[in-house]
Amino acid sequence: MGTTVPIFSHSILVCPTTVLNKMTSTESAPSVNGGQMVSIAVAERETGVGKDTLRVWERRYGFPRPVRDARGDRMYPREQIARLRLMKRLLDNGHRPGKIVLATDEDLLVLSGSQGGQGNHGGHSAVAAKSARDQTADPLPHSAELDALRSHDAAAFRSLLSQQMARIGLEQFVIEILPRLNAMIGNAWAGGKLQIFEEHLYTEQVKALLRQSINNLPPGTRRPRVLLTTVPGEQHLIGVLMVEALLTLRGISAVSLGAQTPLHDIAAAAIAHDVQVVALSFSLAFRARQLVPVVSELRALLPAHVRLWIGGMGVSRFSGNLPGVERLVSLADIARLVEETPESAGQTQPG
Amino acid sequence: MGTTVPIFSHSILVCPTTVLNKMTSTESAPSVNGGQMVSIAVAERETGVGKDTLRVWERRYGFPRPVRDARGDRMYPREQIARLRLMKRLLDNGHRPGKIVLATDEDLLVLSGSQGGQGNHGGHSAVAAKSARDQTADPLPHSAELDALRSHDAAAFRSLLSQQMARIGLEQFVIEILPRLNAMIGNAWAGGKLQIFEEHLYTEQVKALLRQSINNLPPGTRRPRVLLTTVPGEQHLIGVLMVEALLTLRGISAVSLGAQTPLHDIAAAAIAHDVQVVALSFSLAFRARQLVPVVSELRALLPAHVRLWIGGMGVSRFSGNLPGVERLVSLADIARLVEETPESAGQTQPG
DNA sequence: CAAGTATTTTTGTCCAAGACATAAGGAGGC
DNA sequence: GCCTCCTTATGTCTTGGACAAAAATACTTG
Numbered sequence: 001m002g003t004t005v006p007i008f009s010h011s012i013l014v015c016p017t018t019v020l021n022k023m024t025s026t027e028s029a030p031s032v033n034g035g036q037m038v039s040i041a042v043a044e045r046e047t048g049v050g051k052d053t054l055r056v057w058e059r060r061y062g063f064p065r066p067v068r069d070a071r072g073d074r075m076y077p078r079e080q081i082a083r084l085r086l087m088k089r090l091l092d093n094g095h096r097p098g099k100i101v102l103a104t105d106e107d108l109l110v111l112s113g114s115q116g117g118q119g120n121h122g123g124h125s126a127v128a129a130k131s132a133r134d135q136t137a138d139p140l141p142h143s144a145e146l147d148a149l150r151s152h153d154a155a156a157f158r159s160l161l162s163q164q165m166a167r168i169g170l171e172q173f174v175i176e177i178l179p180r181l182n183a184m185i186g187n188a189w190a191g192g193k194l195q196i197f198e199e200h201l202y203t204e205q206v207k208a209l210l211r212q213s214i215n216n217l218p219p220g221t222r223r224p225r226v227l228l229t230t231v232p233g234e235q236h237l238i239g240v241l242m243v244e245a246l247l248t249l250r251g252i253s254a255v256s257l258g259a260q261t262p263l264h265d266i267a268a269a270a271i272a273h274d275v276q277v278v279a280l281s282f283s284l285a286f287r288a289r290q291l292v293p294v295v296s297e298l299r300a301l302l303p304a305h306v307r308l309w310i311g312g313m314g315v316s317r318f319s320g321n322l323p324g325v326e327r328l329v330s331l332a333d334i335a336r337l338v339e340e341t342p343e344s345a346g347q348t349q350p351g
Numbered sequence: 352m353g354t355t356v357p358i359f360s361h362s363i364l365v366c367p368t369t370v371l372n373k374m375t376s377t378e379s380a381p382s383v384n385g386g387q388m389v390s391i392a393v394a395e396r397e398t399g400v401g402k403d404t405l406r407v408w409e410r411r412y413g414f415p416r417p418v419r420d421a422r423g424d425r426m427y428p429r430e431q432i433a434r435l436r437l438m439k440r441l442l443d444n445g446h447r448p449g450k451i452v453l454a455t456d457e458d459l460l461v462l463s464g465s466q467g468g469q470g471n472h473g474g475h476s477a478v479a480a481k482s483a484r485d486q487t488a489d490p491l492p493h494s495a496e497l498d499a500l501r502s503h504d505a506a507a508f509r510s511l512l513s514q515q516m517a518r519i520g521l522e523q524f525v526i527e528i529l530p531r532l533n534a535m536i537g538n539a540w541a542g543g544k545l546q547i548f549e550e551h552l553y554t555e556q557v558k559a560l561l562r563q564s565i566n567n568l569p570p571g572t573r574r575p576r577v578l579l580t581t582v583p584g585e586q587h588l589i590g591v592l593m594v595e596a597l598l599t600l601r602g603i604s605a606v607s608l609g610a611q612t613p614l615h616d617i618a619a620a621a622i623a624h625d626v627q628v629v630a631l632s633f634s635l636a637f638r639a640r641q642l643v644p645v646v647s648e649l650r651a652l653l654p655a656h657v658r659l660w661i662g663g664m665g666v667s668r669f670s671g672n673l674p675g676v677e678r679l680v681s682l683a684d685i686a687r688l689v690e691e692t693p694e695s696a697g698q699t700q701p702g
Numbered sequence: 703c704a705a706g707t708a709t710t711t712t713t714g715t716c717c718a719a720g721a722c723a724t725a726a727g728g729a730g731g732c
Numbered sequence: 733g734c735c736t737c738c739t740t741a742t743g744t745c746t747t748g749g750a751c752a753a754a755a756a757t758a759c760t761t762g
Contacts, residue, residue, distance in 0.1 A: 040716075042648070045583050046613060052744055055717080060742085071751070073716060085615075096726075098741060152623045154606055155570060197620035200580070200608040207609075208562055215563040219506060229551070232393075255505055257551040258558075264387075269548035272503045391745075402745085403715055410748085411713085422722070424745060447755080449712060640714075 037067065037075035047084040054084075061101040145181060146188060149198050154205060161209050170213050171249055174242050175331045178206065182238065186284070203238065210241040217245075220253035224276035224307075224341045227269055229257040231280060231294050239281030239312045246334050254279075263294070267301035276341060277307045279328075282314030291315070292322065299324050309337060388418070388426035398435040399636055405435075412452040443635055443668065496532060497539065500549050505556060512560050521564050522600055525593050526682045529557065533589070537635070554589065561592040568596075571604035575627035575658075575692045578620055580608040582631060582645050590632030590663045597685050614645070618652035627692060628658045630679075633665025642669055650675050660688055 043064075044051050054074075058064055064084060066074035076084075090100050148157035165173040185202050188194040226247055228240045237259050247254040255273055257266070270278050278298070282291060291314065299308055299322065311328030321327075326337055394415075395402050405425075409415055415435060417425035427435075441451050499508035516524040536553050539545040545553075577598055579591045588610050598605040606624055608617070621629050629649075633642060642665065650659055650673065662679030672678075677688055 042644070045645075046615065048583075048613075050743080051716085053742085056743070059719085071716085096741070097743095152620075195616060195619060195623075197608055197612055197616040197623070200612055200616070201606070201620075204607050204609045208566065211559055211562045212566040215559065215566075232396075255552070256555050257548055258555045261548055261551055265546065265548040265551070268546060269503075269552075272546075272548070401714080404713085406746085407714070422745085447712075448714095 036078040037069075038078070038081060040066075040074045040076070043074075043076045043081060043084065046081055048088050049084055057097060057101070061097065063101050143184065146184065146194075149185075149194065149202055152198070152201070154201060157202075158205050158209065161205070165209070165213070170217075170245060174210075174245050178238075178242060179331070181206075206238060207241060210238075210245055214241070214245050214248050217248045218251070220248045220251050222251045222253065224252065224338070225274065226252060226254045226277040226279055226309075227257065227266070227273055227275040228254055228279050228281075229261040229266060229269075230259045230282070231266070231298070232260045232262055233290065233294075234280075234282055234286045234314075235259050236281070236283040239283065240279075242331060243279055243281065243311065243328075243334065246331060247338075250335075250338065252338065263298045263301055266298060267303075270302055270306050275306065277309060278302060279309040279311065282310065282312040284313045286312075286314040295322055295325055307341060387429040388420075389429075389432060391417075391425045391427070394425075394427045394432060394435070397432055399439050399638065400435055401638075408448060408452070412448065414452050440635075443639060445668075494532075494535065497535065497545075500536075500545065500553055503549070503552070505552060508553075509556055509560065512556070516560070516564070521568075521596060525561075525596050529589075529593060530682070532557075557589060558592060561589070561596055565592070565596050565599050568599045569602070571599045571602050573602045573604065575603065575689070576625065577603060577605045577628040577630055577660075578608065578617070578624055578626040579605055579630050579632075580612040580617060580620075581610045581633070582617070582649070583611045583613055584641065584645075585631075585633055585637045585665070586610050587632070587634040587636060590634060591630075593682065594630055594632065594662065594679075594685065597682060598689075601686075601689065603689065614649045614652055617649060618654075621653055621657050626657065628660055628688075629653060630660040630662065633661065633663040635664045635668075637663075637665040639665070639668060642666070643671070643673065646673055646676055658692060 038046065040051050040054060043049070043054060043066075047054075049057075054064065058066070058074075064076055064080040066076040066080065069075050087097065087100055091097060145157060145160050148160055161173075164177055168177070185194065185199060189196075189199045228244055230237065230240060240256055240259070244254045244256055255269075255275070257269060261269070266278060280295070280298075291310075295308070295310055302308060304324075308325045309328055310325060311331070311333075315327055316329065326340075328334065328337065389397065391402050391405060394400070394405060394417075398405075400408075405415065409417070409425075415427055415431040417427040417431065420426050438448065438451055442448060496508060496511050499511055512524075515528055519528070536545065536550060540547075540550050579595055581588065581591060591607055591610075595605045595607055606620075606626070608620060612620070617629060631646070631649075646659070646661055653659060655675075659676045660679055661676060662682075662684075666678055667680065669678075677691075679685065679688065
């Protein structure tokens with residue numbers, strides 16, 4: 001998912017890290033102890049907050065404050081898990097743990113409901129939270145798509161998308177409708193108005209529709225050959241699919257490697273597949289600070305004659321320029337970039 | 352990916368756990384240091400062996416033996432990562448770390464090549480390994496598909512798959528060809544005969560083909576309604592897609608939430624979508640130790656009337672039974688499970 | 703010798719407290 | 733308003749020790 005997605009931090013692929021810790025018996029034991037305690041491994045899995053982080057929060061902020069079992073191991077009560085989940089969501093929206101641990105549960109709920117997707121980082125604090133309570137929460141534009149998602153009607157949602165696509169065409173659909181939808185879903189999720197599984201459903205349906213559309217197009221044959229993927233740390237593939245659709249629409253051959261290809265392997269693949277362009281997609285969930293170093297590194301690994309395109313919401317917030325790297329500010333830029341690629345000159349009609 | 356996939360441990364979406372630990376720069380930095388070092392977080396992601404376990408192995412067995420960066424942090428050379436992957440694979444097959452750390456790389460290859468997917472647990476040891484050396488090492492069956500992948504010809508590879516599917520039909524293709532291919536790719540990858548990006552390409556192509564096939568079928572309408580997804584920690588979606596294809600082939604309505612849905616949200620989705628069945632896919636990359644606890648936990652979260660199916664290579668190696676959970680030993684079992692589901696009785700013809 | 707039980711070894715996960723680099727926030731200057 | 737320097741906040745990593753569950757081995761008994 002994700003290129004252009006305003007995204008929900010741990011939506012579809014949040015968690016994975018370390019691997020689940022403690023074993024099964026640990027999990028069964030809790031249920032014996034009154035039935036509602038979970039080990040630190042389970043807590044990590046259920047909240048998306050790492051074990052180390054859970055311990056350090058406990059040490060620094062005094063929360064969470066798990067009880068200990070006979071062995072001295074942490075056992076988290078369900079309520080703390082629930083609160084951790086809430087906190088995690090706020091963290092993903094730009095809040096800081098030091099601030100929100102002090103807030104009351106009520107404040108957390110208000111915070112999660114009041115603020116939009118991104119942008120408003122900074123000044124948030126427990127205090128700001130209270131003032132926010134006065135505001136009317138985020139108006140969230142009404143849309144048939146959102147209604148379909150909220151009523152869990154995958155077929156209806158899919159139909160709505162298909163109809164729009166049929167009406168305005170794949171290109172316009174990808175360039176105009178999808179970015180808007182992505183933003184809307186992202187906001188709804190961030191505001192707690194959409195559950196995680198509803199957002200998963202959205203992502204799956206859009207991906208399926210895009211893939212279907214791409215499959216129905218004749219395979220691209222024209223230059224430049226483009227390699228599509230995301231870097232490690234970026235799980236969202238929607239952006240890649242959107243670009244793949246636009247390229248294939250123009251008869252350009254695109255090869256997708258899916259998400260999170262190690263940089264070294266991207267470079268190896270670029271050479272093996274003999275592409276002229278490598279295109280990367282970055283969602284808002286991608287750590288902003290990592291963008292420049294990662295892209296620079298990949299640029300260094302790639303042969304000089306291979307162009308590097310980067311796009312997605314994660315790139316939009318970055319203003320600088322990197323030598324040898326081309327930014328895809330809007331999806332419509334693809335046309336321009338394609339024309340600017342020398343290898344394509346013979347076959348595309350500029351202007 | 353992954354349900355039934357014999358899979359390559361970190362294929363497409365390896366990482367996730369906690370959030371990527373060290374940053375990307377960690378990943379990029381190494382390339383500066385001679386180009387092939389990875390942090391412990393990355394090592395965990397790429398090998399499937401937990402951080403704690405990596406450290407304890409180093410302490411006890413002297414392997415892996417990472418170098419240290421300026422900060423004193425472990426940096427694993429690529430070769431050790433490759434060896435760890437091989438070891439992980441053997442562990443998943445019932446070997447024990449204390450034995451195989453002593454074996455030579457050659458022995459590891461022989462072991463991984465000589466024995467099939469599962470079954471032969473028990474007596475394996477380094478000694479057994481050596482005797483195995485007499486056997487011909489993993490012959491890696493020659494296949495046109497593998498050749499196409501190795502020559503990076505996505506179109507040719509896709510054609511091969513399409514042709515086979517057209518010849519024997521989607522059902523047989525999913526039940527017979529794909530598991531074999533997955534196993535072959537997994538072996539090739541584990542044996543270092545396939546690069547990461549080649550395996551990414553494989554995964555993407557198969558997923559695209561499956562999705563295309565599913566889209567071409569009429570949407571399922573019959574009971575039971577099935578919810579498909581994977582748990583946090585399991586990124587491989589191929590298994591989910593395979594099951595989705597088989598269900599849709601039978602006219603059964605399946606809803607897919609993609610990979611890594613938090614357990615809580617799986618339960619919420621099951622209720623919201625009013626499904627009779629939740630089906631999970633586990634690849635070999637999924638930590639064996641976590642299977643029982645995770646499944647038990649989800650079972651507890653789900654309403655009693657919702658059935659829980661688990662399948663994939665990650666489940667095959669588990670022999671026990673869990674109350675209220677049904678194992679999908681082979682893909683062909685789907686027919687049986689469907690018939691056994693009460694809600695479907697009115698519409699399916701048993702026996 | 704088979705089968706079952708007790709004992710030993712192996713193995714993964716957890717804990718503690720500390721260290722440190724990077725991110726975010728804020729101050730100051732152009 | 734934008735950029736740079738400085739301070740604080742935060743997450744990840746480190747070491748060495750501990751322990752329970754699983755696996756392997758030894759031992760008993762029929």
